[in-house]
Amino acid sequence: MVKITVIDREDKVHELEAPTDMNFNLMEVFKMYELPVEGTCGGMALCASCQCYIESDHKLPEVSDDEEAMLDQAFHVKSNSRLGCQIRIKEELEGLKVRLAPEV
Numbered sequence: 001m002v003k004i005t006v007i008d009r010e011d012k013v014h015e016l017e018a019p020t021d022m023n024f025n026l027m028e029v030f031k032m033y034e035l036p037v038e039g040t041c042g043g044m045a046l047c048a049s050c051q052c053y054i055e056s057d058h059k060l061p062e063v064s065d066d067e068e069a070m071l072d073q074a075f076h077v078k079s080n081s082r083l084g085c086q087i088r089i090k091e092e093l094e095g096l097k098v099r100l101a102p103e104v
Contacts, residue, residue, distance in 0.1 A: 002093050052082060076101045
């Protein structure tokens with residue numbers, strides 16, 4: 001398990017625990033804790049409804065071409081924007097801090 005801090009759209013801080021042995025992605029963890037994330041494309045990087053801002057200094061996998069293409073079309077994109085569905089939960093994410101992007 002890793003601990004992840006999520007700041008929701010109302011600035012409420014949520015301290016979450018996520019399993020590293022189930023191949024979950026960050027969007028699935030958001031949904032597991034009933035945070036307001038749609039994930040309407042099912043994790044295919046096709047909707048950007050799970051966009052979040054990475055607020056810690058964790059080294060994450062490079063942005064894929066599909067993720068970059070979706071972020072190019074999304075609203076409220078910042079330099080630290082990522083799609084939660086594209087970030088797999090691994091031990092290296094211990095202490096990750098993210099903020100949910102505004103709804104479109």
